[in-house]
Amino acid sequence: MQAPTQPQVLAGQKALVTGGSSGIGAGVAVALAQAGADVVVAYHSSADGANEIVAQIQALGRQARAVKADVSCRDDVQALFEQSIAAFGTLDILISNAGLQRDAAFVDMTLQDWQQVIDTNLTGMFLCCQLAAREFLRRGPRPVSRALGKIVCMSSVHEVIPWAERANYAASKGGVKLLMQSIAQELAPKRIRINSIGPGAIKTPINREAWETPEARDKLLELIPYGRIGEPEDIGRAAMWLCSDAADYITGQTLFVDGGMTLYPEFADGG
Numbered sequence: 001m002q003a004p005t006q007p008q009v010l011a012g013q014k015a016l017v018t019g020g021s022s023g024i025g026a027g028v029a030v031a032l033a034q035a036g037a038d039v040v041v042a043y044h045s046s047a048d049g050a051n052e053i054v055a056q057i058q059a060l061g062r063q064a065r066a067v068k069a070d071v072s073c074r075d076d077v078q079a080l081f082e083q084s085i086a087a088f089g090t091l092d093i094l095i096s097n098a099g100l101q102r103d104a105a106f107v108d109m110t111l112q113d114w115q116q117v118i119d120t121n122l123t124g125m126f127l128c129c130q131l132a133a134r135e136f137l138r139r140g141p142r143p144v145s146r147a148l149g150k151i152v153c154m155s156s157v158h159e160v161i162p163w164a165e166r167a168n169y170a171a172s173k174g175g176v177k178l179l180m181q182s183i184a185q186e187l188a189p190k191r192i193r194i195n196s197i198g199p200g201a202i203k204t205p206i207n208r209e210a211w212e213t214p215e216a217r218d219k220l221l222e223l224i225p226y227g228r229i230g231e232p233e234d235i236g237r238a239a240m241w242l243c244s245d246a247a248d249y250i251t252g253q254t255l256f257v258d259g260g261m262t263l264y265p266e267f268a269d270g271g
């Protein structure tokens with residue numbers, strides 16, 4: 001068994017990560033396990049990817065399960081939560097991370113391009129957050145955490161930065177911002193903490209064309225004052241901290257983890 005590399009700030013906690021078979025979700029799932037959590041790795045299509053993350057988590061001495069679910073489908077989300085709660089007894093943490101892009105010039109964007117992105121990124125978020133909150137309320141306080149439960153919504157810098165030819169994606173993340181804040185306001189009295197992470201450019205399959213070639217990489221780096229493209233581990237550490245008691249007084253916030261992308265770098269030389 002591998003030695004733990006992090007303080008066990010999530011010891012005894014049970015987490016569910018959607019989109020956990022790749023990219024940011026995989027990085028977060030492993031980071032939560034390194035901090036002591038058992039993790040359900042929810043996946044859409046890559047059973048191999050999910051099983052690989054499950055194996056990494058088990059090698060850390062934690063429990064893990066791979067469960068297939070389409071977050072835009074109510075029945076799938078219901079079954080995902082039922083299976084997760086049957087496996088672990090309850091859930092303390094939801095990382096609502098599944099998302100996708102279907103880019104198109106606005107005048108060419110089909111209703112299907114629009115609907116698929118909204119259904120996954122926003123409606124999927126609604127469905128998962130609702131079932132997580134219901135489970136936190138059903139089972140009551142646990143000694144493992146000061147909060148009744150914690151939710152992290154995977155938003156984007158595009159909850160504030162408009163994005164041409166991706167109106168569907170930016171609208172979905174703008175929607176996530178006010179969904180997150182509204183339910184954080186509603187559920188704070190119940191001691192449920194809900195926050196978002198707004199990643200900048202993180203090296204994952206979703207944006208491969210933006211970092212794969214040296215030319216694309218150089219162009220992308222112009223948008224990142226800190227001078228490097230992010231890694232899933234950068235988001236994993238932020239999610240782990242947001243879910244820990246160290247962040248117990250934080251709710252309704254978006255933590256941008258973006259190397260300064262939201263600092264309007266084009267104004268750095270006076271604009």
Ligand code: NAD
Nearest residue numbers: 019022023024044070071097098099156199201202204206
């Ligand atoms: P990714 O493509 O590796 O991960 C997205 C995951 O969501 C995949 O595992 C995919 O199978 C899953 N998914 C897609 N549709 C689904 C559905 N209907 N049901 C269940 N799962 C589904 O890309 P990523 O970069 O890791 O993206 C993760 C999240 O981070 C997304 O919400 C994305 O919008 C957000 N994000 C990413 C970046 C970045 O630079 N990579 C920046 C900002 C925000």
